[in-house]
Amino acid sequence: MPQQERPPLVDDDTLDELEREWFGRVHGRVLEIGAGEGENFGALALDVVWTGLEPDAERRAELAIRAREWGHEQPPLAASAERIPVPDGAFDAVIASYVFCTVPDPAAALAELRRVLVPGGRLVVAEHVGAPQGTAKRAVQRIATPCSVRWCHGCHLDRDTERAIANAGFLAEEVRRVRARSFPLGALPILLYEGVSPA
Ligand SMILES: C[S@@+](CC[C@H](N)C(=O)[O-])C[C@H]1O[C@@H](n2cnc3c(N)ncnc32)[C@H](O)[C@@H]1O
Numbered sequence: 001m002p003q004q005e006r007p008p009l010v011d012d013d014t015l016d017e018l019e020r021e022w023f024g025r026v027h028g029r030v031l032e033i034g035a036g037e038g039e040n041f042g043a044l045a046l047d048v049v050w051t052g053l054e055p056d057a058e059r060r061a062e063l064a065i066r067a068r069e070w071g072h073e074q075p076p077l078a079a080s081a082e083r084i085p086v087p088d089g090a091f092d093a094v095i096a097s098y099v100f101c102t103v104p105d106p107a108a109a110l111a112e113l114r115r116v117l118v119p120g121g122r123l124v125v126a127e128h129v130g131a132p133q134g135t136a137k138r139a140v141q142r143i144a145t146p147c148s149v150r151w152c153h154g155c156h157l158d159r160d161t162e163r164a165i166a167n168a169g170f171l172a173e174e175v176r177r178v179r180a181r182s183f184p185l186g187a188l189p190i191l192l193y194e195g196v197s198p199a
Helices: 012-021 057-069 106-116 136-151 159-165
Strands: 029-033 049-053 091-095 118-126 171-180 188-196
Touching: 012 029, 012 118, 012 171, 012 188, 029 106, 049 057, 057 118, 091 106, 106 118, 106 159, 118 159, 159 188
Parallel strands: 029 049, 029 091, 091 118
Antiparallel strands: 118 188, 171 188
């Protein structure tokens, strides 16, 4: 990719602000998949009725505590995004931050998200993603991914999450791409995506 087409490099504070702005957009019944230890609570609008999903028991325990502190009464679901134990159309929006790099089967997870969203429901994500195909960065990511999967909790550095979301049938409404400093591989491409599940 020519230098001038590269997404802007942002610092950690700017990325935090972008994420807060992105996740502040959702309203109503919101499912957060791979919610970790609840990093996004501060970004959510006051009208959000939050349901968390977190397969890791230790993180889920911490998440449950933080959820209660933020006034979200429902205990997080012990489940994976590929199999969500709720009826069809249960949510107005789904959010995810830095989850699709780790999910073992992104296509299955995205099909589940379509199922649990109401028609027209929103998908809002912030994810680190693969660099453009054919770039040196992408080659490095491909080589490094077996190590990151092994030692960084299943994290794939080279996922085409934007394409996977489109392949699942979501319609993009706003997409922003930036790069964030990271160690040891240098700037990491970040995808900020907002789209809808078609009616
Ligand atoms: C890098 S952490 C991000 C946590 C949190 N979203 C954040 O931004 O701090 C990835 C999270 O995805 C969760 N995860 C892994 N596999 C998953 C799956 N199949 N479905 C849902 N979440 C999953 C992990 O347990 C972990 O909490």
